[in-house]
Structure formats: C-alpha cells, structure tokens
Amino acid sequence: MSNQNVENAQGAAPEPERGSWLSEMIQSVLPALVIVVVVNLFIAQATRVEGQSMEPNLHNNERLIIEKVSYHFRQPARGDIVVLKPQQEGSVSLIKRVIGLPGETVEIHDDHVLINGQPLQEDYLTEPTLGDMTARVVPPEHVLVLGDNRDASNDSRSFGMIPYADLVGRAWFRYWPLQDIGLVH
Numbered sequence: 001m002s003n004q005n006v007e008n009a010q011g012a013a014p015e016p017e018r019g020s021w022l023s024e025m026i027q028s029v030l031p032a033l034v035i036v037v038v039v040n041l042f043i044a045q046a047t048r049v050e051g052q053s054m055e056p057n058l059h060n061n062e063r064l065i066i067e068k069v070s071y072h073f074r075q076p077a078r079g080d081i082v083v084l085k086p087q088q089e090g091s092v093s094l095i096k097r098v099i100g101l102p103g104e105t106v107e108i109h110d111d112h113v114l115i116n117g118q119p120l121q122e123d124y125l126t127e128p129t130l131g132d133m134t135a136r137v138v139p140p141e142h143v144l145v146l147g148d149n150r151d152a153s154n155d156s157r158s159f160g161m162i163p164y165a166d167l168v169g170r171a172w173f174r175y176w177p178l179q180d181i182g183l184v185h
Helices: 020-043
Strands: 044-048 063-067 081-084 094-100 105-109 112-115 133-137 142-146 167-176
Touching (some): 044 167, 081 142, 094 112
Antiparallel strands (some): 081 094, 081 167, 105 112, 105 133
C-alpha cells in the first residue's frame, strides 16, 4: 500500500514525496496537451468569422468549429462552407462557400452563377449575384469559392481556384453567439 494512502498515527496524511506533485502534474497535463494538439491539428479547430463576406448566413465575430476529417474521405461538395489557408504571408484565413467543382465550367452573368451553362439554385442567398465573370473551368483537385455576400467578398473571382491542399476544413458547428448555436449550413 502506498504511503500517500495511509494516515500516520496522529491521523494526519503523510507529507507527499518530494517531486510527486511534479510527476502528478506531468501525468495530468501532458496527456491533455497532447490530446488538444492532436485534435487541433487533425480533427477540429475553433475559428472566428472575420468580416461580412458570408452574410446573411455567417456574421462577423461568430465562433465556429471547423472539422478537418471529412475531406480525407470525400471531396468537397458544392455548398460546403470551408476555411481556406491564408493566401499571403501574414493574412488571415478566409471562409467561403464551395461553388465550382473539378471539371465544371463556372461563369456569372445576368445576376446568376452558371454551372456548365445551367443556373445554380442558391437558396442561401438573399441578393442576386451582380457583375460578370467569364467562363472558367475548375482544374482537377481544385474548387471555386464565393462568399455569400457577393458584393463584399474577396473570393475566387479575384484570387482564382483553390487547391484541395489549401482547404483547412469544413465549417461544421456555430457555438457563438449562443442564440445561434447549431450546425452550419
């Protein structure tokens, strides 16, 4: 039986062995840190929406959980809301919606996004997509992304197609503000 579990003759617990608090701390904290790092690197991470490019569906300062697992088993799907690695050193990650998939021709005119010449039904938008974008073919293992607030979005119209390798993950769950908690669509 361990000395730490037995009381001495006067009824008081014995002094802990020297260094046992450090050992206890390492045994408790180290596994927790490893779990946090593994989860953050490979499974999920928290992120904050910055700006209005995804309004009316996501708003500035909302907090989301980004899941990083699904794209190891499937390709991105049209309509997925994704976080992109920063395009330039020192810039922030962007959050956008997947619109064009590999091999598709995407263009914008007459207030509509066209995929292979057919208008894309976008029930998540409240405003038409103004402006024009000449037809672009999405290369293999790339996606074309747009913000939901098309008039205020820095997206594939300006920086081009996004390789799968630059997708951090898919927006999965909104946890802040509390009144909007739930799955992201």
